[in-house]
Amino acid sequence: MLMVNTGKELIQINTSKNTIEYSTTQGRTWIPCFTGTSCGTFKDLLLFDGGLIAATSKGIYFSSNGGRSWIPRFTSNCYGDFISLAENGKELLATTTKGLYFSINGGRCWIKRR
DSSP, rough: OEEOOSSOEEEEEETTTEEEEEETTTTTSSSSEEEETTOOEEEEEEETTTTTEEEEEEEEEESSSSTOOOOOEEEEEEEEEEEEEEEEEEEEEEEEEEEEEEEEESSSSSSEEE
């Protein structure tokens, strides 16, 4: 998902600028909140584990402050490039270039879904 609704604000990936933006006006205006390049290219966002999880070209990143800063959760490419994220209760699901994986610890370790 390129946009999530936290209840207080909308948060989106601006794919043309590779930034994270937020809106408190139901999307009428957007304010950049993360413009760094340390996370790589943002591909997907998901509300999970009390914050935001992002799939990026450098792996899985987590933000506890609405996308204003990010910490790495998983940055190995051994499972391929992360493309999209979904949640299934306590499981985090990821589609990668090598298949479907799941995590039961917030994206820190991954297991191939059979």
